[in-house]
Amino acid sequence: MPPSNAPLLAAGPEVVAIPGPSVMPARVLNAMHRSMPDIYAGDLTDVIDEVFDALPAIAGTTSRAFVPIGNGHAGWEMALSNTLSRGQLVLVLDCGRFAAIWGEMAEFNGLRVETITAPFGQAIDPAVVEERLAADTGHEIAAVLTVHVDTASSVRNDIPAIRSAIDAAGHPAMFMVDCIASMGCERFEMDAWRVDVTISASQKGLMTPPGLAMVWAGPKALAAHESADLRTRYWDWTYRTEDGPYYLRFCGTPPVSHLFGLREALRMIDEEGLEARYARHVRLADAVRAAVRAWSTEGGLGFTATVAEQRSHAVTSIRTGSIDADALAHRCRDQFGVTLGVGIGGEPGTSFRIGHMGHVNAPMVLGVLGAIESALADLGAPTAGSGVAAASAALAAAGHDG
Amino acid sequence: MPPSNAPLLAAGPEVVAIPGPSVMPARVLNAMHRSMPDIYAGDLTDVIDEVFDALPAIAGTTSRAFVPIGNGHAGWEMALSNTLSRGQLVLVLDCGRFAAIWGEMAEFNGLRVETITAPFGQAIDPAVVEERLAADTGHEIAAVLTVHVDTASSVRNDIPAIRSAIDAAGHPAMFMVDCIASMGCERFEMDAWRVDVTISASQKGLMTPPGLAMVWAGPKALAAHESADLRTRYWDWTYRTEDGPYYLRFCGTPPVSHLFGLREALRMIDEEGLEARYARHVRLADAVRAAVRAWSTEGGLGFTATVAEQRSHAVTSIRTGSIDADALAHRCRDQFGVTLGVGIGGEPGTSFRIGHMGHVNAPMVLGVLGAIESALADLGAPTAGSGVAAASAALAAAGHDG
């Protein structure tokens, strides 16, 4: 009786392995579980200071961050509205799905948009960017917009290489990078890579429930801000000055709970260390990739991101070939208590995603892979070998060489 | 030794009696304290349905609400950007502070703004509104903006009377009302009073930590939306359709924790009943006002809101005359563990505010009043009699006549 059987193995703590919102640490949830403080003085202002002081380092910059209450799309809109003017042209570099949506927002908000789209499953080719910018001899393009990691395709762009392409073209466009899926998980160096605007949000590698975005603004962006005519009050950087009362930084009442939570998350990041954090994400991603390779068959499972070095360390999209990805996801959830991320892009039912970002470790990754393997077997899906065994082996090796 | 004495009586649960963020119920905080669910299906979508279904009733309307992640200012910007176009004229009715700030936002965002300002401490005079609108024979004024309750002055406008004034002038302007300080506390009937756009936020009478705004849009507003050119993607009502996937209602990742919290708060409101809730706020406000009257002396304490029937049932601003309001607030906080709201408007140090909104009851109000009375005595401030005794007496009477 499959129906009555279904829930048996799913009791116990639900495991949600989607690429964000990710697993929230108990420390963060406990920090958010508190009564409301005074919002003009005392504890909350200390928290705000600590959060704003800590944010630059995690983006590899000395530039301050703005922190709108909102999600990642709020970060996108804050970035656009503070730096651009109606009718300006932006060049969107899309390697999956999210840069394109950002571009749609830019167009809706009054900008002209031109998009370079990488073949699905591949990162942006910097040479194509250089070629397009070199052709823009009038410097009509005001900004280049892209993502560090595309959450849909799980492809990671080579940001330094794109920066070099812009430079090689001698083009003055601002360079804006969405790091929503990668911040705190994958190395990102805003200053060293000369990114002008960096965008992130709380709910993935930063381990805080959705509801906060972050926008780091470099000097070129702040200069553009002076004359940008898309500016509106809610997003406006000048209004959100750090010189005035604390609530102005949030254009009104501060997001109390989230600030206490984010403060705790930033402390956890500091305690672990960014380098250790990046290394952890690489190793866990390697384990996931070892599993996918072990399962992989002709016409069966494989990577959405076709080029190995372009695969994100925070999320992995897996194409399922002849296997029904939706059936697999349902089996994982109903039988084994594991919720996978739905595939985005491509035909429906042909891929799924695993988030391995933020507050994640070896038993979580292995448990998810093990449950997928059980579900694959349960469905009679073809696999070349045991993915979870390969992942365990990969993690063992990781233990040796530091 | 006053310094060492100071903290003695302040141990125990801190009481923050500011006019928002208010006291959060344990039920709400517990509901927010949870792991992240799938955001495409399951529990979260049930919560979203329940929240959206419950929101119309609390505003006295059948119109649906939009729920931007953000604070009250986000609600303001959503309302303006979805219904108005660059260069249009709006008439702001200010009776304290917050309508004026909303007007500043409107101007910054490209609207022309004209403001009618009530004498400080008084509500808007509907006759003045009627006169101005009647003079606008060309119907240049696209919208009338005001607040239901001004959180600074604690004055409540007579919204039905202003509506009648607009009607009497035969003016087609949209009528937009900010109910951030009053929603869930004071009677508000969007449909019966023919308000076109109502704005609120989570952190006051709705008993949910700051981070969510609500904008209820009536038919006239939705019609105006069609041609409004201030629209941007993050705020856009059309994009936030209920017909598509749930995340579109939030223009991206939903605010998971807040939605679980707001759902619980809305259930609590439903369990208590809106009428009982309004009656409770009246009685507790009456107790506060009985205290202020008992304390009141020539040149000493008194009401900021000079007209009795204009005093809000959710917040009370108290002018302190010759008494240093800042010294009083510090004494309350440091000696007695009670944080008062700072006065806004008027000379610095000449007023303070007490929030009595949302999750509040007799012992809370009496405890705050008692601590203020102790602090007043401690400062040697003149008072005509015992405010807390008068408040206790007022609440006793409230018990009798139902």
Add this chain to the structure above:
Amino acid sequence: MPPSNAPLLAAGPEVVAIPGPSVMPARVLNAMHRSMPDIYAGDLTDVIDEVFDALPAIAGTTSRAFVPIGNGHAGWEMALSNTLSRGQLVLVLDCGRFAAIWGEMAEFNGLRVETITAPFGQAIDPAVVEERLAADTGHEIAAVLTVHVDTASSVRNDIPAIRSAIDAAGHPAMFMVDCIASMGCERFEMDAWRVDVTISASQKGLMTPPGLAMVWAGPKALAAHESADLRTRYWDWTYRTEDGPYYLRFCGTPPVSHLFGLREALRMIDEEGLEARYARHVRLADAVRAAVRAWSTEGGLGFTATVAEQRSHAVTSIRTGSIDADALAHRCRDQFGVTLGVGIGGEPGTSFRIGHMGHVNAPMVLGVLGAIESALADLGAPTAGSGVAAASAALAAAGHDG
């Protein structure tokens, strides 16, 4: 309509002013809200060390405490079983209710019991103790058992005076004192006062939910332990050695959540300081007593504890004379959201109790007193004046003289 009226003012945070379990600090509840750790090593063992190291000081002793999982009665049984043998005689000094119950336990467990009962509302007279012990020339009495504060009558015994009485009689009996209602609230000096066994529990002044008892054992008690034949394994002090593995201190699995909670509570006590804590309890008790005096009428409200200097600073029992105490308590709870402690001892419906122990401060006490005053007025009960006004005045004075 009183029924529909009833709940109106009771919405908001329920205030439970019973004499224990008392108000739990958010810090303590949050510390308890955690996953289970390893019980053999790591965090938990650090917590156990910190708790055991901190417990002696709060009892004014250098003797170690034993910490049985259990309530106050568990503490009683641990004390008796570890130090006494079947058929031995104990002298119980009862000034309310709880010493007598302890005596019933002693008798049930195989001891002979003789009880000195103070007139209700009065503390034990040390002269009577001295007289009885002097008459016990054969030193048949093995132990003297009493309470520091009786939670029922709210009478505080003069422990040093009783100690002096024992000494004056030249009697070698062990002196065992139940400090369940007073520990952390009222000064207690186990070593200076030469108490041999002190008993307390977590849920009152120690601000941790019920479930832990503490028994501090002095040298005389540890010596008596060697030959006591009431010993059983669960309570046995020798088995609960600190020399072995940590779980032995709890005779099995440690009470994980409570230990994390108690650790946090002990840190809060340390941060406030014991002297400041005692002073706070005196002042808040003074405020309660000022209210009772102000309400007091011939035949109406008054103190159960008839002698002023014998009144506890942690709990106050109030006799209600002609007023129906049960009706008053129901009115407080149903109308105003304040739960009072039921009266214990005397005729039913003739007294009630207010707990003012542990995590308590001025607004809490004033809120409870104000609600009682409202309820008294609501019932038409006779009162001489405003108790809550008197309490506010008393707290103001407390602010001056440090």
Add this chain to the structure above:
Amino acid sequence: MPPSNAPLLAAGPEVVAIPGPSVMPARVLNAMHRSMPDIYAGDLTDVIDEVFDALPAIAGTTSRAFVPIGNGHAGWEMALSNTLSRGQLVLVLDCGRFAAIWGEMAEFNGLRVETITAPFGQAIDPAVVEERLAADTGHEIAAVLTVHVDTASSVRNDIPAIRSAIDAAGHPAMFMVDCIASMGCERFEMDAWRVDVTISASQKGLMTPPGLAMVWAGPKALAAHESADLRTRYWDWTYRTEDGPYYLRFCGTPPVSHLFGLREALRMIDEEGLEARYARHVRLADAVRAAVRAWSTEGGLGFTATVAEQRSHAVTSIRTGSIDADALAHRCRDQFGVTLGVGIGGEPGTSFRIGHMGHVNAPMVLGVLGAIESALADLGAPTAGSGVAAASAALAAAGHDG
């Protein structure tokens, strides 16, 4: 650099896979996170009623349970003291470690004790029990004490078979069974199996933090209670009557937080259903056993419980042969964030234990097994094959046949 490498993969939620305290559901922790209620009326008394009404069914009985605040040892002492008298003889059946400790308690508390010890790794042989009881023609043996599952050896006794042995011997001894490690995980039918006293505790299959024990007393035990002379007040069943006030059931202040938590846990058990729960534990245990078998080598890993049908479905003890079990446990914890249970019994460092009891599911078990496999590889330990692959395969099969 192993040291700096160590913590990398251990970030993320700590997984504690010890055989109790087990993983606590968020629902239970949230239910415990609350302010203290009145203890004489209202919510708490509803909770107590619900808990006491629900407890019989989970033990397969109509007999009521007593619920001492305490751990499992408290349950043992309550059972002994309420039913036996000094000098009586009890027969202890030990198949690991815990029945023997219970026997030590019995002896300490004044009983005579005779122990039948199974060969380590094996269950009690019912024939041996029958033989001994048949030889006790004078019926000197008052009670037979054993465990359902021994948490140390992970051996499960055949309780119906032992019952049959007692019957076959025609012996009237009471039959007392410790179900601390099995209750809520493995089928147990107190009434059908004619067990007279059943003992459990909150922290394993009942998913509530340590601090509560349960003792179900059948008719024969209640009859023996009448004349038992080991009775003491704290444990006494008569005093803990359900006819009086609620606090008497706990011999004093009730364990408020734990009762709210246990109520929620019992609701979760009811929602899942006992049969589904037993089936889940069998399947997850089968997965663990599939892994052990796959790893198993001559001289390497293997089962402590040597007979397949005697292996518990709640805990598995694994002997490590030539592999250093302590090194393995440290590697699991430090490298991979998984805490294993230390081995109990046998030479130090030669075994470890995995708890798979209560709030546990497929990804948790697979994650723990995967981490162990990684650690084994990391240590260069010999294994015959991939245990985690075998476990995934076992769970897949479980999905098919319901």
